[in-house]
Amino acid sequence: MSRAPALPLAEQPVDVRLMNGVAAGVFVLAGAALLAAGVAWLSRAPLFTIHAVEIDGDLGRNSVHTIRANAMPRLRGNFFSLDLDQGREAFEAVPWVRSAVVRRVWPDRLAVRLEEHRAAAVWQGDDGNDRLVNSYGELFDANVGDVEDDGLPAFSGPDEAAASVLAMYRRLQPLFEPLDAAIGELHLSHRGSWRVELDSGATLELGRGSEDEVLARAARFVRTLPEVTARWRAPLEYADLRHTDGYAVRLRGVTTKTIN
Template sequence: MAVSLPPDVRVMNATAVAVLALSGCVLLAAGAAWVTRQPKFAIASIRLEGDVSRNSVATVRANATPKLAGNYFTLDLRNTRSAFEAVPWVRHAVVHRVWPNRLVVRLEEHRPAAVWKGDEGNDRLVNSFGEIFEANLGDVDDDRLPEFHGPEEEAAQMLAMYRRLVPLLGPLDATPVRISLSGRGSWDVELDTGAQLALGRGSDEEVLARTARFVRTVTQVAARQRRAWDHADLRHADGYALRLKGPVTPAANGATALN
């Protein structure tokens, strides 16, 4: 036959169990805190992997390490990643802990695709993802990068347009060196020949279709006039206007419209 304990005894027993459990938790927490403070868990080495062509390993460490705080257990990985991504030319960093006191950081560097021309001389760079980033332009060893000017939020679209224009203009033996996009969405292009193209507004497909029509016919049009051209206005719905070089003659009046 089971004996029922008085209520006050049951309360005392439950309280004793709770106190013991709480004491155990406190001891465990204190032990864990003591362990995490041990010098053996301080970050002793950082191994860098991935892209380090723009920065030496020593430079990356010198820029990022002073911003790190904590040991193997307490280091904030998000802040650590941000510290490495703040290093010039670093686009992305992935950080992993390695027991008991090491870090492995994989870096992805920006790959410059264009120069972003600022309104007040604040030139920056555009990477291969169409993102604008700060860097020393003197570190760029490719002096053939095109120049972009337009709304910053359209940098990716401008890079995409550039990549489509390069093969499209190939038959003219010309390459875009400057691309401008106005706030109203109008495109202007300067070629490495010095010629200017006013591509106008519209969807990318509409602009590219007008450009393709121009490329197919401009050589024949200019040949009939026996003069080279230095400016083309493609903003017309049914053709384009061409400004020709050299003196104006009755046979070649300096502008040709193609229907």
Template sequence: MATTRRTQQPAAPVALPRDIRAMQLATRVLLLVFAGLLLGLGAAALKRLPMFNLRQVSIGGDITRNSLPTVRANAVSRLAGNFFSLDLQQAKQAFEAVPWVRRAVVQRQWPNRLVITLEEHKAAAEWQLVSSVASGRAQEGQLVNTEGEVFDANLGDVEDEDLPKLYGPTGTASDALAMLRRLQPLFEPMQSRIAELHLSERGSWSVVLNDDTENDSGRTGTEIQIGRGSPDEIGERVRRFVATVARSTTHFNTELRSADLRYPQGYAIRLAGVGTVAASAPQPRRR
């Protein structure tokens, strides 16, 4: 006689009332918030421990124009905070405000040290705005670095370096430095160096060489008006002049006082002790 077995079905889970589920969820959330608060308070207390006060500020990199005591006196005293709370951007600005400092890299070093790496400006020329010169209110203490950037400095720091002087409108220092580097090698056959390079507000270039000639302005140095044009055009004009002017100075056995290269097919020169009379001399085309 066959028998039939009955299999028991698992009991269905009993759903908790909605208010109990909500209470459990709220309890978990509160526990997480409380744990987060404890961690936050613990971290804040840890950061305030004396062991994290800045104990050492190491300064390295380019320190040629400044001394370590000068840098520390100007910047370290402006640092505020400890290893964790110090604002690195403000620290960077404090060091870059020191004269001659171009860039500062500020890094934390565990647990209480700050490492500063400095890059100084490399002076390439003195800088004057043509607008300030024209108004008679020339600004003092500005230089151009090798990157074409203008920065403030004590010109007494470079008085023995015989730097060339650049003049130009606002925002043209980089162009003036590039033109100086292009033209300087071209004047080497004359055994002269550019003492001043001028860029007018109309875009016209001129130079004053570092010789002992008294020019038409009553100052020392041969004045050469070059005019306007692309860098290649300016360079070709100067190259042609340097290659041929020695014929005239040698012929008259005298010194060159000034030159005007703005003529379309040549140039005009003024020689010491040599006068000329020209009833209908052609005028230079403004370039």
């Protein structure tokens, strides 16, 4: 005896269609529950615990041991559950680390590539809390004693102007090479006025204005100073470049002179 053909879905009784829908929903929920259970098991399974961290990149200021000792206690989760952004933050919290890229390596390792800060200057804070300026003009906290022997210049000014101060330093420093002098300190006031302390002990008031305007005043000063010091045979103590048509200098043992 042959079986009756199955009715199309649209022609089935309402209760049959309802039962089929409920059954499908149960299967979906069961699948989701199994998936969730699987994820939960993976998140706790000792098989996928992070057993090794490979560190590469800049390691000039930190040893691998120091980096691991600082970062590992901050890591949470295993190979599957570890949040890579939180992992990155854990490594970037290590002193001298500027940036970190963290990725998983199957089945139980992390690969970390680091970029360290390269100190360009010491930043003298108004509150006496000195920090450092990196080669990108970014302020960062580190032990300033680590760079005491590096001969870094000292900067000061509004914190948000650190990059501008570094940029000005890089343009000003070559100007003083004909004088066999180097910038020991560079200060930017909150009103935008620049002051330089040379390694000879001389102070230069450069005044306000655009970078190009300040550099032009400094270049004119450097170009004419040897003639001035040779005339009075005395080293420079102080110079004020804020005059419109010249500058004033004070030489050691000589009264302040205005040079036009």
